[in-house]
């Protein structure tokens with residue numbers, strides 16, 4: 278299958294972009310938001326919108342701005358202090374975007390999301406419809422994590438992941454991640470001055486993990502590791518990702534003219550349909566199943582449904598219809614799927630063939646524990 282965007286030029290002309298601006302870039306050396314820099318990105322985004330590109334912005338910066346407003350020197354360690362700082366700072370963040378987009382006669386909209394919003398199918402579909410309607414109206418949505426209500430268990434934590442899931446949600450062609458480095462280097466350039474910039478790669482390239490293992494900056498959350506992961510998540514809906522420096526002059530306009538800036542992560546040929554992308558995007562599931570080697574082969578090599586007979590262990594609390602993670606016996610994630618039985622029932626039927634279900638449970642709801650239509654390999 279020919280790739281839809283086979284050159285920087287064609288990608289630069291694509292219709293729908295998600296642009297993520299990271300904490301490391303947005304903040305002025307711990308002095309709150311860098312308003313001059315933000316005004317510059319807004320000028321560029323406005324030019325893109327005027328040229329017909331639909332843009333959803335994912336912006337970090339609430340914690341950094343909140344820290345400044347509350348007079349805090351260091352990022353709070355205490356969860357509630359952090360959430361309070363985010364709540365205060367989010368006001369400043371949307372204010373800056375609103376003011377700047379107004380200069381270009383463009384409206385903005387605030388969208389705050391949590392992981393739960395995207396795990397629940399109905400809320401996911403609602404978020405999608407609202408974002409698409411805003412785009413249709415020519416409004417620039419400004420998305421951030423809803424830091425005030427998230428807990429450790431349910432947070433995205435870094436906005437790269439959020440950006441990728443938003444790219445899936447709106448079926449973007451391109452995810453642009455602006456950060457404080459020129460792109461992905463062969464090693465963390467902060468500690469490896471000889472590292473070189475990767476200019477293009479397949480998102481699935483496994484050697485990227487080692488290169489990106491260097492951690493984040495002082496204010497950033499995930500470093501390059503979450504950007505590589507984001508590129509892979511975005512690739513599931515066929516989106517390309519460019520990681521580039523937000524400090525490079527006219528960086529977004531350069532991307533749109535097809536200049537070779539940053540690192541271009543290309544998706545593999547195969548993309549998932551929208552429902553399977555939603556399944557794949559579950560980063561934290563309600564439960565886990567451990568599969569034996571035969572079940573792993575049935576899923577990965579033969580494209581079969583998961584039967585209870587191949588399941589060795591179950592954990593978590595889940596009901597029929599919820600998403601569970603399937604792992605092999607060494608702990609590697611093999612698949613995500615919508616399970617056909619509640620956890621109490623799975624405990625009773627695991628390791629058993631389907632014809633025994635009736636004797637054990639008193640009924641047979643489905644032969645498969647997870648039907649292959651509801652399974653996505655990871």
Ligand SMILES: Nc1ncnc2c1ncn2[C@@H]1O[C@H](COP(=O)(O)OP(=O)(O)O)[C@@H](O)[C@H]1O
Pocket residue numbers: 298299300301302337437455456457458460461462463464465466467488489490491492493494495496497498499500501502
């Ligand atoms: N291989 C690499 N190439 C480039 N940057 C890397 C690499 N490994 C780690 N990093 C670090 O990732 C940081 C950017 O991530 P992060 O601090 O999370 O920024 P942001 O807030 O923009 O997401 C850079 O400052 C850099 O030091």
Ligand SMILES: N[C@@H](CCC(=O)OP(=O)(O)O)C(=O)O
Pocket residue numbers: 298299300301336337338339340341363421422424434435436437496497498499500
């Ligand atoms: N939601 C947080 C952003 C989290 C964060 O810093 O992420 P990232 O920009 O990916 O390093 C905030 O607005 O401060």
